[in-house]
Amino acid sequence: MTSTLRKANAYYVILIAGAAALGGFLFGFDTAVINGAVLALAKAFNTTSWVTGFAVSLALLGSAIGAFFAGQIADRYGRVKAMVVAAGLFTLSAIGSGIAFSIWDFIFWRLLGGIAVGAASVIAPAYIAECSPSHLRGRLGSLQQLAIVVGIFIALLSDYFIAVSAGSAEAPFLFGIAAWRWMFWTAAPPAVFYGMAALTIPESPRYLVAQGREPEAANVLSKILGGDVLAKIEEIRQTVMLEREPKFSDLLGRSGGLLAIVWIGIALSVFQQFVGINVIFYYSSVLWRAVGFSEKDSLTITVITAAVNIVTTLIAIAFVDKFGRKPLLILGSIGMTATLGTMAFIFRTAQLDAAGNPTLTGSAGIVALLAANIYVFCFGFSWGPVVWVLLGEMFNNKIRAAALSVAAAMQWIANFVVSTTFPPILQYFGLGAAYGLYTIAAAISLFFVLFFIRETKGMELEQM
Structure with a gap:
């Protein structure tokens, strides 16, 4: 029963x-x-x-x-x-x-x-x-x-x-x-x-307890946990009573600047975007059409890339607790540097058509296509999900909420910068230059992980 x-x-x-x-x-x-x-x-x-x-x-x-x-x-x-x-x-x-x-x-x-x-x-x-x-x-x-x-x-x-x-x-x-x-x-x-x-x-039981609606919270918890939930209600009540609203001043050190761990969280967020991943998902059909693929073929490639992203996310979910966060980030950075560098070289050395767009002849188109999908694979098992895992666990209990909001906001802003600058870079400097910039970011991300990221696998949140 x-x-x-x-x-x-x-x-x-x-x-x-x-x-x-x-x-x-x-x-x-x-x-x-x-x-x-x-x-x-x-x-x-x-x-x-x-x-x-x-x-x-x-x-x-x-x-x-x-x-x-x-x-x-x-x-x-x-x-x-x-x-x-x-x-x-x-x-x-x-x-x-x-x-x-x-x-x-x-x-x-x-x-x-x-x-x-x-x-x-x-x-x-x-x-x-x-x-x-x-x-x-x-x-x-x-x-x-x-x-x-x-x-x-x-x-x-x-x-x-x-x-x-x-x-x-x-x-x-x-x-x-x-x-x-x-x-x-x-x-x-x-x-x-x-x-x-x-x-x-139902409404979150934690929110219901915070609002003094404990009978409703007990009803929800009984469906979630089963059995006697009074002890859980009391535990939530005590937690809510001890908590206070996080303040951004908690993120400042004695010198008045942001704590080092907050800067590391911001850097993780920024590097996740500066490797250019969202260019693939926002502009990939434009990218492939620019190098000679038809609209239909460009969209087909884009759909395949998205499917690769799903598979690699499942891989990350399966292995992040087994292999650890830092090894996955290191492998991802190495893979992204190699594949982005390959695409930068191919597009930089490609022949131009009458409109000034690169045309990939012979095996170059296949190599670029493989490199793009391997790049998505490398991002998908590493910097995509692992950054979110780290941001959720690397900060201590006191600053977690405030630090997360700052890091997440910087991630959206970095995404905005990359997405806004891609069309003019494509128009005035070409795809080779765009992928060259993302290659540099991927290479720097490797050294950032090696020197600044601590492994958090198996650690309790209270140990952070």
């Missing part, structure tokens, strides 16, 4: 964690869906490369804003209500981006979607952690990262089918409306579903 009850509890927790992780799915979907629409968008609104890069990446600044304030909203109004608000913003952004009349109102709708992405990136992991029993917390927490990469894959897959069905992203699709607009509208149904799913799951 106890075993049956435990299974029922586990299924219930998986169900509610899965509903919360839909925020991660939309996080990935929203950030990647623009991939297949970039060139069509630029032509529709006759934008320069700088404005195109700005339109693609401004959503990332919105994400920094959403992440910064989501915690406060969730603490005041509850995790579930915050999820419903994020779902509403996702829906509005999807509809608005598709009906945009100019590049400037398009930017507004993307900014709105960015705020929802940032909120989802904070709320879903917090809710899952607070609702998970200790023996399931690690695996359930990984649902968020898995949901993100699956969202990226589905977005790119939908871009592919829409573009192929219409003939191109610029061509008319259903009801004579341009295909690129439908690419954004495909985000609306999952956003609505996310909001509906959020309304069916």
Whole structure:
């Protein structure tokens, strides 16, 4: 009977964690869906490369804003209500981006979607952690990262089918409306579903205890843990009483500057973006078309790359506790340096066509394609998920929340910088120069890990 009850509890927790992780799915979907629409968008609104890069990446600044304030909203109004608000913003952004009349109102709708992405990136992991029993917390927490990469894959897959069905992203699709607009509208149904799913799951028991709603908390905990939950209620109550709201002044040392560990967290976040990974997911169809692949083939390659990302995330989830954080980061940095360097060399030495774009002849195209996917593989088992693992455990209890918010905000800002600068670098200096810069960042990241990162495998959070 106890075993049956435990299974029922586990299924219930998986169900509610899965509903919360839909925020991660939309996080990935929203950030990647623009991939297949970039060139069509630029032509529709006759934008320069700088404005195109700005339109693609401004959503990332919105994400920094959403992440910064989501915690406060969730603490005041509850995790579930915050999820419903994020779902509403996702829906509005999807509809608005598709009906945009100019590049400037398009930017507004993307900014709105960015705020929802940032909120989802904070709320879903917090809710899952607070609702998970200790023996399931690690695996359930990984649902968020898995949901993100699956969202990226589905977005790119939908871009592919829409573009192929219409003939191109610029061509008319259903009801004579341009295909690129439908690419954004495909985000609306999952956003609505996310909001509906959020309304069916219980509020976090930790939030309920903090609000003095202990009978409701006991009811939720009985479904999660089973048996007598009064001791757990008392444990949560004592924790809530001892806690105070984190302050950013906690991050300052005696000299007035940021603590060294905070700088290390910021550097981890910045290097994760400066190796250029999001160029692959935001601009890969542009990249492959620039070197001679057709639109259909470019989108096919992009979908394959996203599938590789899912597989490597599963690998990281399986081995991060076995091999440790530092070895995976070292292997990832070495692999990324080699593959990015290969792509930089190939694109730098490629012949140019009449329009000034590199053309890959002979085996060069195959080598570039393999290098790009091996690069994603190297990132996917290392710097992608492991940075988030380290940021969650490297700070001590006193500064964890505040330090995480600073590091996460810097990650979104670094993402913004890379995504905004790629189109003009591509236009004025070429792909070889772009990949050369990312190669340098990957090489520096290796030495950063060797000299500054401490292994945290097997350590208790109280030991940090």
